[in-house]
Amino acid sequence: MNPPTYEIIIGLEVHVQLATRTKLFCRCSTQFGASPNTQTCPVCTGSPGALPVMNRHAFQLSLQTAVALNCEIPRFTKWDRKQYYYPDLPKGYQISQFDLPMSEHGWLEISDPDGAFPTKRVGITRAHLEEDAGKSMHDEAAGKADSRIDLNRTGTPLLEIVSEPDMRSPLEAKAYLTELRLLLTYLQVSDCNMQEGSLRVDANINLGIPTDDGEIRTPIVEVKNMNSFRAVERALAYEAERQYQVWQETGHRIGDVPKQTRGWDDQAQVTKGQRSKEESSDYRYFPDPDLIPVTVSEEQIDEVVKKQPELPAALRERLQANYKLSHYDADVMVNQGRALVDYFIEVADRSQDAKRATNWVQQDVMRTLNENGIGIDEFPINAERLAELVLAIKNGELDSSRSRDVFQFMMDEKSDLQAALKALGIEKVDDSVLVNLCRTLLEANPKVVADVQAGKQQAIGALIGQAKKQNPNVNPGQVREICLQLIQEMPS
């Protein structure tokens, strides 16, 4: 493969809806999906005279996130008004944070399980709190009907997390988003549901192109309207190639043209330019006189650090170190969420057999979850019961050839191990019974005995099948072993 002709430079802005029950500056519900304009009050509709009061829980969730993103937390932060006109912005300004955000200068480590790029830290420029706007619904039959406004979302708390332009490929951008979403999920600060708009991504992208006069940078383009991580990856790949072509045609460098905003068209799989008129806005930020600044104490931050749950990166390392999972397996497991990891750890700890626990959880359990679209909390076999199953196999009490039947039964009937074994007629075969069975089989199959004595050990296989037919509970390994032993003891 030829070395790349350009380097891609990507920075991401992620808006995360915080998992508060009420809005950022009033007590209206944040529940998604209610009838339009039913979750509103004088404050979030911007009624004349109404005043905002900060939701402390939203600030707490932001603090937890900022700490987990290794950000510096200033002791003093304030609110600013970002002013623009739009019908879904009832006050004519959005309460946000401008020059003194609640956190800045953090990082998030990303890696690729397949090693497609080296593990790296992506810088977090800042994370700040702001209120969401409402939703405009435009009737596409142009001119025929009015646009409609739903203010239910107005005032919902958003954390805007701005990264440094540290990503060098669409894959890295996707890895960053995946890791960020996982972190937010582990912190339980957001449900990160992209369909419901709980997580929104805008990207800034340009290229570094090596030329004879040194590297030049192409103009930065902001890409919006990407509704999945997959869309982000594709949009960025498309945009990089497009920018390269534009550069070849125009030679435009950064600063030559005003910053452009393009929207991703998922149907057409292209980015399309948006009106630059909307771009050149002056937001006239100034401190919101209706809100008092927020001070954050050392103790508050210590408290957050102390109560911080184990984060995905640390958990991955623990699974690799303590349970001998591969990087890949640890990644797969952690990506399933904390509940599944806890389930696995309990199975592994109780059975003291991490390897078998890994296989069972990653194969049989996760397949079932995926097939049925359920979470581990709805899975019929709890960790304690699965551990019993693993332990029985480990101790040779259950032949692995029958273990899947047992698993299936436990799942279908929501039973424990003993009930499953009993129902399936599975019991450990007594040694003397087994020896007698083998002896009978050998006597009835002199050809097999002769073949083995002639050095063809695989001939035993025929006897194992017969043994299972006579007693399904026999362990094939044991049958093989005893038969060989008996043949050896025979006078030749």
Place this chain on the structure above:
Amino acid sequence: MSITQLSALELRDHIADGKLTSEAATQAYLDRIEACDREIKSYIEVDADDALQQAREVDQRLAAGDSVGCLGGVPIAIKDLLCTRGQVTTCASRMLQEYRPPYNATVVEKVKAAGGVLLGKTNMDEFAMGGSTENSSIQLTRNPWDLSRVPGGSSGGAAACVAGGMAPLSIGTDTGGSIRQPAAFCGVVGLKPTYGRVSRYGLVAFASSLDQIGPLAWSVPDAALLLEAIAGHDPQDSTSAPKPVPQYSETVDQPLKGIRLGYPREHFEAGLNPEVAEKVQAAMDVYRSLGASITEISLPHSKYAIAAYYIIAPSEASSNLARYDGAHYGYRTDEQQLLRELKEERKTLEAAGKYDAVDDLDSPLIRMYRKSRAEGFGSEVKRRIMIGTYALSSGYYDAYYLKALKVRRLIRSDFDRVFENVDFVIGPVTPDVAFPIGAMTDDPLSLYLQDLYTAGANLAGITSISVPCGATASGLPVGLQLQAPAFEEERLLRAANMFQAETDWHTRRPTLG
């Protein structure tokens, strides 16, 4: 003595003692309004039935032996900048001419909870921007002392209705002097509390960091009573102070001993009407006779107060008034007319081959914003929105808004320093007395200078009171201003009452009808 000449405290006590019913008191005021307000036009709206209904409820509670609160049955006028649920709250603007808020301002709730009877909503300068109430889009209010003159503003209706005997108590708002200046012009008492003393929830914002709600009344004890009812922390206003509220009306009669007064030399310089200066000097002599020490002080940055004020207030106003865009509240331009207009313009441009100009034509939404705001706001409001928008624009922010904030800090520290040596700052409220209607209509800058002595208290966030201290030869009231450190309302009221106990200016009434 007629009912409408009783003080609010007397009214309350008569009602409590059963000498009078709240209904009778309310009816007396409604009759007075009926008789006099055709001329004065201090009220925008009076809901007589509702007022009488409230009064009867208070009477019933009293009859049942229930407690009715410190305002028990006393009628009260509310400036039309405060939200009253289901009742017009116009802010004296065409923009909100039909607006009926879905909720009550905290102060309105507090007045009701204290047993006050809401009489009606008083006139004002549009969105509280002005000093004469001439900027009302609803009506022109006249000064009860001289019908050819303005009542001051922006709480002109609030002052005029008290002066005219059409309310014993009235609630106004003060952003740069909007309670104290009309109180001075109308010869009544007006108090601007410390920023944060009274909740702003439900006060339609002009300049959020400066606005404060306060009482107007004939006498200092009456003002103390109303402040007591409306002050206090409100969980719905983050900027309201979580401090206990003293029982102002209980202590207002207790004189202070050995008070130290300082008069700022900057408030007695050129531009001050000599008659006003003379009355204020005489008031200082009264304090001397009561044992006060009086020294000259300096507020060196006060000369920048107006400049800073007219950057900060319009900046905040430009943001606060952005919500009146025709989309959600109040006035919206005629949409059909708008669409026809755009179509015409497009046709004209296309016919002239000006296709670039066609591209630059407003979208219907933008044109709706433009026209609604152009038609819905009066010229002073538009002037301030433009000043504020300019001051906050990128490239100008540092030179104007940020600089004004620095001046504000200096003004605040001037007061901090002065209050190390004196208990109160004393001086005139305004450079002049009430001026003739129309005299300053074409001269907004002169009108801005009316706030010269008052705006400092708003910028510094301290408390300040205006009490009548005399009249000019032509019979126009003159106001005396006393200013005190933040949250010193209790002492400020006592100091002001010392003056009223010695003088009778506050007992003089204009002749109406």
